[in-house]
Amino acid sequence: MKAESTPGTDQPAWLSDDRRCVWHPYTQMLTAPAPVPVERAEGVYLYTPDGRRVLDGISSWWVNIHGHNHPRLNRALKDQSERLAQVIFAGFTHEPASRLAAELVERTPSNLTRVFFSDDGSTAVEAALKMACQYWQNQGETGRDLFVALEHSYHGDTFGAMAVGGIGVFHSRFSRFLFQVRHASLPPGSLPSGERTRLTGPPPLEEILEREGERVAAVIVEPLVQAAGGMLIWPAGFLRRIRELTRERRIPLIADEVFTGFGRTGCMFACQHAGVEPDIICLSKALTGGYLPLAATLASEEIYQAFLSHDHSRTFFHGHSYTGNALACAVARENLSLFDENGSLGRVRELQQLFEERLDRLKEAPAVVEVRGIGALAVVELKPEGKGGYLDQRGTAVARTLFERGILLRPLGNVLYFLPPYVITDEEAHRVFDVLEEVLQEA
Numbered sequence: 001m002k003a004e005s006t007p008g009t010d011q012p013a014w015l016s017d018d019r020r021c022v023w024h025p026y027t028q029m030l031t032a033p034a035p036v037p038v039e040r041a042e043g044v045y046l047y048t049p050d051g052r053r054v055l056d057g058i059s060s061w062w063v064n065i066h067g068h069n070h071p072r073l074n075r076a077l078k079d080q081s082e083r084l085a086q087v088i089f090a091g092f093t094h095e096p097a098s099r100l101a102a103e104l105v106e107r108t109p110s111n112l113t114r115v116f117f118s119d120d121g122s123t124a125v126e127a128a129l130k131m132a133c134q135y136w137q138n139q140g141e142t143g144r145d146l147f148v149a150l151e152h153s154y155h156g157d158t159f160g161a162m163a164v165g166g167i168g169v170f171h172s173r174f175s176r177f178l179f180q181v182r183h184a185s186l187p188p189g190s191l192p193s194g195e196r197t198r199l200t201g202p203p204p205l206e207e208i209l210e211r212e213g214e215r216v217a218a219v220i221v222e223p224l225v226q227a228a229g230g231m232l233i234w235p236a237g238f239l240r241r242i243r244e245l246t247r248e249r250r251i252p253l254i255a256d257e258v259f260t261g262f263g264r265t266g267c268m269f270a271c272q273h274a275g276v277e278p279d280i281i282c283l284s285k286a287l288t289g290g291y292l293p294l295a296a297t298l299a300s301e302e303i304y305q306a307f308l309s310h311d312h313s314r315t316f317f318h319g320h321s322y323t324g325n326a327l328a329c330a331v332a333r334e335n336l337s338l339f340d341e342n343g344s345l346g347r348v349r350e351l352q353q354l355f356e357e358r359l360d361r362l363k364e365a366p367a368v369v370e371v372r373g374i375g376a377l378a379v380v381e382l383k384p385e386g387k388g389g390y391l392d393q394r395g396t397a398v399a400r401t402l403f404e405r406g407i408l409l410r411p412l413g414n415v416l417y418f419l420p421p422y423v424i425t426d427e428e429a430h431r432v433f434d435v436l437e438e439v440l441q442e443a
């Protein structure tokens with residue numbers, strides 16, 4: 001059914017309610033262009049009420065993998081809604097959450113045995129940080145008051161997640177409200193290109209642990225790809241080194257795979273590129289294939305065991321109203337089945353090859369500083385207008401032109417990236433690169 005239109009336009013009438021009442025995320029409401037209404041979506045395309053078809057080149061903020069409006073995911077949602085949508089998850093349980101937990105334990109590194117559900121990437125990280133703190137406290141170690149994260153990291157927008165984040169424009173205004181974190185340096189080759197020859201930077205992890213290791217509750221990293229920090233890609237060897245250093249000191253390692261999880265980098269989880277077993281892993285985003293908010297924080301048996309006690313104060317007192325939501329868990333299970341049946345990992349590896357070939361052609365374009373990629377992620381770092389970084393407008397200008405040509409890419413400052421649902425065809429992916437080439441030649 002077509003929505004009622006505002007007289008004299010082809011825009012739906014409800015858009016005036018958006019203008020009057022909605023505060024959008026990551027949007028300067030005074031100056032941002034009006035949001036694009038989306039009426040429906042199918043496969044890799046979004047459809048607007050005025051008849052435009054736009055290729056979703058960012059998987060709807062990194063969540064969609066099998067395409068929009070997938071009949072199997074729709075069916076799983078409908079079937080579950082006719083049985084049970086939601087029930088309190090403390091003291092109660094249900095099949096979708098229990099089965100999903102078992103499937104996640106099966107798929108993640110083998111030391112991870114317990115699944116704690118929450119709602120989104122940020123809450124998955126909050127749960128992980130709190131688990132790590134209390135893991136020590138429950139064993140009588142109360143001096144562990146420090147976390148270590150990497151520079152340019154992003155772990156979400158809630159306060160704990162912001163504390164371990166390292167993106168000035170998002171986090172620094174809140175810094176005096178955040179708990180103590182030391183940020184460790186990235187390998188120089190993985191820094192934004194403008195910083196590679198810097199003379200000073202944060203210390204390496206070795207140095208921080210040498211100095212303050214006894215105070216560290218956990219080290220948290222985004223394995224291999226620091227996404228919101230500018231799609232910075234680092235080598236698997238660096239993750240192995242982080243694991244060695246944390247293991248030597250018995251410090252839990254938290255792998256935030258909210259972005260990298262479920263195949264994006266060419267392995268089911270990015271840790272697997274390095275053969276690394278983290279003590280805690282955070283999952284969300286593609287867990288439901290882009291359908292519903294759901295997250296899972298998986299812990300090792302050692303972490304879990306530290307919470308078992310006849311002393312009730314050692315309980316993990318954490319939870320959210322929708323923890324283990326039955327609809328989301330049912331869709332997540334179907335999403336995982338599709339992943340296997342579609343051979344999604346194989347598809348990501350094919351896409352990686354196509355992306356590499358096409359990125360290679362782009363790297364000589366005058367507007368481009370560097371290209372990089374991994375799995376189904378292609379990154380083009382553009383010559384910045386100013387110093388680069390998230391507030392740089394270069395990417396926005398290019399993305400606007402791409403959008404006019406039917407392609408949605410949302411930049412991170414001067415970093416443009418292409419991160420489509422895995423079901424994109426070769427032809428569609430080539431078209432994105434063709435248009436990108438055209439636009440970058442003009443830029």
Ligand SMILES: Cc1ncc(COP(=O)(O)O)c(C=O)c1O
Binds near residue numbers: 120
């Ligand atoms: C690595 C990582 N962790 C956590 C988050 C936060 O997830 P959410 O936006 O679902 O809260 C994000 C979001 O982009 C992320 O990329």
